[in-house]
Amino acid sequence: xxxxxxxxxxxxxxxxxxxxxxxxxxxxxxxxxxxxxxxxxxxxxxxxxxxxxxxxxxxxxxxxxxxxxxxxxxxxxxxxxxxxxxxxxxxxxxxxxxxxxxxxxxxxxxxxxxxxxxxxxxxxxxxxxxxxxxxxxxxxxxxxxxxxxxxxxxxxxxxxxxxxxxxx
Numbered sequence: 001x002x003x004x005x006x007x008x009x010x011x012x013x014x015x016x017x018x019x020x021x022x023x024x025x026x027x028x029x030x031x032x033x034x035x036x037x038x039x040x041x042x043x044x045x046x047x048x049x050x051x052x053x054x055x056x057x058x059x060x061x062x063x064x065x066x067x068x069x070x071x072x073x074x075x076x077x078x079x080x081x082x083x084x085x086x087x088x089x090x091x092x093x094x095x096x097x098x099x100x101x102x103x104x105x106x107x108x109x110x111x112x113x114x115x116x117x118x119x120x121x122x123x124x125x126x127x128x129x130x131x132x133x134x135x136x137x138x139x140x141x142x143x144x145x146x147x148x149x150x151x152x153x154x155x156x157x158x159x160x161x162x163x164x165x166x167x168x
Contacts, residue, residue: 035135036119040090040166048088052121052135059083061118065143068154069133070123076139078120082112090166097138097156098163100130107138107156109166116140119161133159 034049055078063076081095095107111117120139121128128134137159140148147153 035121036162036164038084038088038090038164038166040088040092041168046088046090052127055079055084055119055121058087063118063120063139063141065139065141067139067142067157069159073143074123075125076118076120076137077122077125078118078136078139080114081117081119081138082114084119084164085109085112085166092166092168094167096163096165096167097158097161098165099158100160100162103158105156105158111140111156115144117156130160136161 032051032053034051036050036055038046038048038050040046058079060077061080061083063078064073065076066073085091085095091109093109095109095112096104097107098104107117117138117140120137121135123132128137138157138161140153140157142148142153
């Protein structure tokens with residue numbers, strides 16, 4: 001091997017190491033960057049900014065289900081809605097869920113129950129890309145019961161979620 005060949009190999013290895021390190025750091029940054037804001041109270045006197053890692057630290061639940069927006073059955077991973085609200089110690093009667101484009105839906109607090117909706121941050125083990133309804137998507141266990149396969153529940157399954165406002 002010539003000196004130029006050794007230099008090219010060493011340079012390529014160095015560049016690969018930098019790219020790999022930046023890729024790992026980028027992934028960590030994405031997991032730790034705030035993706036969800038939760039406010040509670042008449043005047044938003046309680047505001048929480050949460051990252052995907054924060055959501056994971058609260059609780060993780062998987063729902064295996066089909067949806068009317070995707071083909072086939074998928075495994076959605078996220079924090080149970082009830083666990084999120086319980087962890088933040090917020091109360092109210094309605095959850096206003098707001099998407100990145102300011103589209104909003106109202107969800108009764110009764111939907112935040114054991115076995116109910118999750119705030120999904122992964123589909124089939126991968127983060128949900130923004131172009132694929134991510135980074136967060138409220139998912140119900142649609143295949144579990146006919147009560148979850150109604151137009152009302154489908155309308156509550158907001159994607160590109162970035163805010164929850166808890167209304168008294």
